Amino acid sequence: DTGVSQNPRHKITKRGQNVTFRCDPISEHNRLYWYRQTLGQGPEFLTYFQNEAQLEKSRLLSDRFSAERPKGSFSTLEIQRTEQGDSAMYLCASSLGGGSGDTQYFGPGTRLTVL
């Protein structure tokens, strides 16, 4: 399968714990995006990378959230001191970037439940 993959698919944690999610983009894609989606809403942009550089962050990305993309390949999204309001689906997408190929392709998401 050459699509975007995300791990884990589901995560249940207790309030106050730290969690980390991983995203593996399509191999030739140099752009990688993170979104958050709550029930009944469309995806909300969190941040995006061009290769290893984090170029944009949403106001939704509080100090407890951090994302990295070492070496411009996979990316991790960490949430520290989780709160119940962090419960959501976290989606990753990737795209070629620039020119005519900037369509975003999404992974299956990681569903986070904070108890």
Added chain:
Amino acid sequence: LAKTTQPISMDSYEGQEVNITCSHNNIATNDYITWYQQFPSQGPRFIIQGYKTKVTNEVASLFIPADRKSSTLSLPRVSLSDTAVYYCLVGVRTNAGKSTFGDGTTLTVKP
């Protein structure tokens, strides 16, 4: 940011053509229009993208009038498996954070 407005829900029957319209009155010159389909507990799946006039692929057509303030996704001969949420996304292809998803249109296809 270009805000989009879509109907919250639509019903159809198998075999019918479905047209979902998205309004984007403040679309910018460089913005493209992209439609995604999303099933429960899955990530959005790209359907079609366009800038103006008409675009057609193997699954859908996208109609964009000259003023580009709206767009219509056309799904020919829908089946039960087309029941999903459809999102219209407007944004500059090379400016990722400036694209915003609305709340989508829930399409229910009935037998």
